[in-house]
Amino acid sequence: MDANSVVIRLERICKRFGGLQVLSDVDLEVHEGEIVGLIGPNGAGKSTLFNVMTSLYRPDRGGIYLLGKNITGLPPHKICRMGIARTFQLVRTFLKMSVLENALTAAVYGQQHGRKNALQTAMEALELVGLYEKKDMMTVHITLSDRRLLELAMSLASMPAITLLDEPMAGLNPSETQNLLRVIQRGRNERNTAVLWIEHKVNAVLDFCDRVAVLDYGLKIADGKPDEIANDPKVIEAYLGEPHA
Amino acid sequence: MLEIPNLDIFIQLLINGILFGTMYGIAAIGLSLIFGTMRIMFLAQGSMIILFAYVSYWFFELLGLDPYISLFLIVLIGLGFGAGIYHGLFKGAAAQEDKNISLLIAVGLMFLVENLMTVFWTADPRTISTGYTSLVFRPMGIGIPFNRLMGFIIALFATTGVLLFLKKTYIGIAVRAAAEDMEAVTLLGINPHRVNSVVFAIGTGLAGIAGVELATIYPFDPFFGFIFVLKAMIALAIGGIGNVFGALLGGIILGLLESLSSFFIGGGWSDAVSYGVFLLILMFRPEGLMVRSVKKA
Numbered sequence: 277m278d279a280n281s282v283v284i285r286l287e288r289i290c291k292r293f294g295g296l297q298v299l300s301d302v303d304l305e306v307h308e309g310e311i312v313g314l315i316g317p318n319g320a321g322k323s324t325l326f327n328v329m330t331s332l333y334r335p336d337r338g339g340i341y342l343l344g345k346n347i348t349g350l351p352p353h354k355i356c357r358m359g360i361a362r363t364f365q366l367v368r369t370f371l372k373m374s375v376l377e378n379a380l381t382a383a384v385y386g387q388q389h390g391r392k393n394a395l396q397t398a399m400e401a402l403e404l405v406g407l408y409e410k411k412d413m414m415t416v417h418i419t420l421s422d423r424r425l426l427e428l429a430m431s432l433a434s435m436p437a438i439t440l441l442d443e444p445m446a447g448l449n450p451s452e453t454q455n456l457l458r459v460i461q462r463g464r465n466e467r468n469t470a471v472l473w474i475e476h477k478v479n480a481v482l483d484f485c486d487r488v489a490v491l492d493y494g495l496k497i498a499d500g501k502p503d504e505i506a507n508d509p510k511v512i513e514a515y516l517g518e519p520h521a
Numbered sequence: 522m523l524e525i526p527n528l529d530i531f532i533q534l535l536i537n538g539i540l541f542g543t544m545y546g547i548a549a550i551g552l553s554l555i556f557g558t559m560r561i562m563f564l565a566q567g568s569m570i571i572l573f574a575y576v577s578y579w580f581f582e583l584l585g586l587d588p589y590i591s592l593f594l595i596v597l598i599g600l601g602f603g604a605g606i607y608h609g610l611f612k613g614a615a616a617q618e619d620k621n622i623s624l625l626i627a628v629g630l631m632f633l634v635e636n637l638m639t640v641f642w643t644a645d646p647r648t649i650s651t652g653y654t655s656l657v658f659r660p661m662g663i664g665i666p667f668n669r670l671m672g673f674i675i676a677l678f679a680t681t682g683v684l685l686f687l688k689k690t691y692i693g694i695a696v697r698a699a700a701e702d703m704e705a706v707t708l709l710g711i712n713p714h715r716v717n718s719v720v721f722a723i724g725t726g727l728a729g730i731a732g733v734e735l736a737t738i739y740p741f742d743p744f745f746g747f748i749f750v751l752k753a754m755i756a757l758a759i760g761g762i763g764n765v766f767g768a769l770l771g772g773i774i775l776g777l778l779e780s781l782s783s784f785f786i787g788g789g790w791s792d793a794v795s796y797g798v799f800l801l802i803l804m805f806r807p808e809g810l811m812v813r814s815v816k817k818a
Contacts, residue, residue, distance in 0.1 A: 352707040354710075356707075370702065373697055381694055384691045385691075
């Protein structure tokens with residue numbers, strides 16, 4: 277791939293909490309229209325990496341470049357407007373608002389240029405994830421799986437260059453999971469949005485993603501095509517523990 | 522000893538309670554909005570109300586401006602002043618995890634405003650008396666004081682206005698979202714300082730309305746503000762935080778409670794009864810009397 281299609285580039289990101297080095301020199305690139313899986317054992321630093329990318333945490337060192345622009349240290353709301361959308365492991369939709377109001381908020385404030393077609397953008401996003409019929413329902417009354425779809429719709433409504441998905445399948449049953457995967461793929465195909473995807477279900481990631489990066493204790497230990505990753509001894513070791521000597 | 526009042530007096534008590542209670546309600550709506558995004562009780566709200574009561578008093582005494590005309594001006598001043606207070610005093614503290622800093626700033630602001638008012642206007646009680654101050658309507662023999670009726674109508678308009686703002690405008694929807702989850706809201710591209718300054722503007726604008734109302738119906742002094750904000754907090758406890766109409770209703774219920782208890786039990790008891798109710802609600806229904814508790818998923 278040529279360098280122009282790089283959507284986001286992380287350069288030697290370091291983050292430490294007290295004495296704990298959570299991220300050490302993490303480099304990562306995601307290209308246009310690419311779905312990249314981010315896997316690793318618990319505590320590997322995956323969610324921290326997302327929090328750094330969305331500027332909830334400021335990295336101790338290193339730079340984040342979105343479409344070639346250095347966005348390190350900008351406030352979170354600006355980063356969203358510049359094109360990074362994210363969903364949460366524990367869904368954070370607004371329960372006391374209607375489904376449409378949720379999507380509308382994302383469309384109005386998340387897009388770089390405004391609110392002109394916000395309503396239409398929000399409707400289209402709901403249509404794409406299949407929530408259009410439920411648009412007037414209160415969010416507190418829809419199922420967890422619908423709320424996850426709503427978060428996807430909200431991320432799409434902000435017209436991002438890249439969407440960060442934090443365990444979007446957690447708590448979903450197999451048929452809901454299949455539906456969600458279809459929606460993610462549709463979002464990518466129709467909008468050409470890049471996706472960076474944290475997932476615990478390693479098999480799903482290996483089946484579904486174009487590329488997979490593996491974090492372990494804050495270090496990126498592998499980055500490549502799914503079949504390379506599946507056979508990488510370092511990855512197997514990270515997941516199964518060190519072999520006995 | 523309970524007296525048995527005749528029906529006229531009873532109705533009079535109800536009307537006075539309702540009409541006075543709307544002022545608590547208006548103050549409580551402001552508290553509720555500010556609490557929604559800032560997570561603090563804006564304790565200076567009462568002092569703001571008194572400040573605007575003095576401003577309308579000045580408009581009346583110095584410029585001869587009728588309070589119901591200066592009301593519009595004062596609401597505009599309140600909106601701007603509120604946003605100014607946020608940007609000048611709270612902006613830095615709002616970003617901190619520890620909300621006590623913001624709370625302390627509010628307390629400091631309250632004392633500062635109280636004392637400045639004492640310097641400017643002395644501690645003597647003031648009130649605005651216009652040609653219609655003692656005007657009373659008597660539909661079907663029931664006396665309704667004109668000033669209190671106006672206050673009630675203005676409060677209804679203000680509440681409806683706030684509700685429409687929260688429901689129909691983009692920034693209003695953002696304020697509701699921010700009250701649920703401020704961090705998630707910033708990750709959707711909303712500037713937290715924007716929603717915070719909007720709630721401060723509206724809260725202080727509402728304080729302007731309550732201030733004008735107060736100045737027209739009740740003698741006030743600089744230190745009345747603290748009692749007023751306590752009453753607004755009781756109204757909020759009754760109505761439930763985050764519920765605009767509930768806050769107004771809470772204020773009205775509190776007004777009724779005070780009016781009835783001061784008649785039936787004795788004048789000195791009305792405050793004791795309201796604080797007693799406050800504690801009881803906080804102990805047994807901390808989410809508010811009128812809120813169906815929504816369990817989070």
